Amino acid sequence: MLKTEGYELVGLTMQLWNQRRLLGREGMPEQVRGRCCSIDDVYDARRVADDLGIPYYVVNHQERFERDVVKPFVKEYLAGRTPIPCSLCNDHLKFDQLLITARQIGADRIATGHYARNEYDPARDRWILKRPADTSKDQTYFLFGLTQDQLSRTLFPLGGYTKPRVREIAQELGIASANKPDSQEICFIPGGDYKKFIDAYLDEQGEEMPNSCGELVATTGEVVGHHAGIHNFTVGQRKGLGVESPTALYVIQIAGNEKNQVRIGIEEELYQRTLRAHRLNWIAIPDLLGEMRVQVKIRHRHEPAWATIRMETADVLLAEFDEPARAITPGQAAVFYDGDEVVGGGWIC
The missing domain is CATH 3.40.50.620 (HUPs)
Structure with missing residues (x-):
């Protein structure tokens, strides 16, 4: 092309x-x-x-x-x-x-060949990263770390087309x-x-x-089992917990400390109203000053959810969701959108 x-x-x-x-x-x-x-x-x-x-x-x-x-x-x-x-x-x-x-x-x-779009906005004097025409193939979640220099020197020729086209x-x-x-x-x-x-x-x-073996702990604090290593788990995981229960149990939290505890609970306990992110990169704005209304994506396949973001400290961002978000996972990215524009993003901590 x-x-x-x-x-x-x-x-x-x-x-x-x-x-x-x-x-x-x-x-x-x-x-x-x-x-x-x-x-x-x-x-x-x-x-x-x-x-x-x-x-x-x-x-x-x-x-x-x-x-x-x-x-x-x-x-x-x-x-x-x-x-x-x-x-x-x-x-x-x-x-x-x-x-x-x-x-x-x-x-x-x-x-x-990434499915994304970028364009220069003279009013803001910034290069803007946008979601593609084919939102089912949207790869902007993986591109939130791009700098202004990198965006200015990159072409995404497929961004305006659907994958079948x-x-x-x-x-x-x-x-x-x-x-x-x-x-x-x-x-x-x-x-x-x-x-x-x-x-x-x-x-x-x-x-x-x-050796990261440790305890499986209910959200009540009760020890309900033991596990062979925290690397075997991720937040939201249901299978392979090794605990019998009349109700479905999920990994709620993984504590990579001296105890190596894996906290498990029912699905409702997976939902949280806040997340924190660090190692931030801003694209549509030079920096975050005050509060901003955005849609936040916490996984590649996650439907962006409305939230208010602000800086909690000089290096850590706090996002407060309008509705609780399911399985917020440390190590994944939180990417912030204003319509089709990628405002920026950071790593969930």
């Missing part, structure tokens, strides 16, 4: 993870197919570049990916939090290292991957089981699994 508009293009694929690295270890599959960022994707991208007649390169950033995405992913789970590796990858690699590579080869901007355009242009299935799993976890991945990764690194 950009080529038809007259852009001079160079194709780049980031090699981020050896998909075969942990295959065959205990609990891991023997082979992997159809994963995002796999060697198959490299072949597909090279074929598209050949069809378009543009230069194509693979840039290796495996060391940086492991340092800034994989290791923090493992560390967060071991601390009882639930991380988002896709946001870390966007912040540290796709819109950081890739832009550095673009500068090195003399390119002005990068273009990605993009496939039609690809077919019309003769793109070989027009009907390639979507991949929505974490790219570096073959088989999709993060618990087995953590076991296999620590084993490969020659590290022992930290």
Whole structure:
């Protein structure tokens, strides 16, 4: 699409993870197919570049990916939090290292297939990130960490189209991957089981699994059981609690401290009216002064909910929801919207 508009293009694929690295270890599959960022994707991208007649390169950033995405992913789970590796990858690699590579080869901007829109607002003198036309494919939740410089140098050519229309355009242009299935799993976890991945990764690194065994505690404070490690749980989890009960029980809270307690309760106890977030990034505004009415998204698939946000301290934001929100999870992102605009976001603490 950009080529038809007259852009001079160079194709780049980031090699981020050896998909075969942990295959065959205990609990891991023997082979992997159809994963995002796999060697198959490299072949597909090279074929598209050949069809378009543009230069194509693979840039290796495996060391940086492991340092800034994989290791923090493992560390967060071991601390009882639930991380988002896709946001870390966007912040540290796709819109950081890739832009550095673009500068090195003399390119002005990068273009990605994310479903999002960005535009410059002269009245505010800011670049604005917006939800795409196809809200069912909205990826702005994972892009809240982008800076003004990064947004100014990025194109989202698919932001104004629906996914079915993009496939039609690809077919019309003769793109070989027009009907390639979507991949929505974490790219570096073959088989999709993060618990087995953590076991296999620590084993490969020659590290022992930290002892995070502890108590299962009811919201009344009563100890109702014991567990084998806080990394086995996430807020809102229902299955695998190991406790018999006439009513369904859920993980309400994970305390990554010396007790390593996992608090469980009924579904109604999952709902909270407030959250706190830190490591904030603002896009539509330079900073948050006073209170602001926004819609808050606390998971990728979460329908944004109305809330009032304000700074509780210099570094911590407080969001108060109009209606209690279900399963607010430390380690996930809270992204703030004003209509289609991304106001900013931060990490739930």
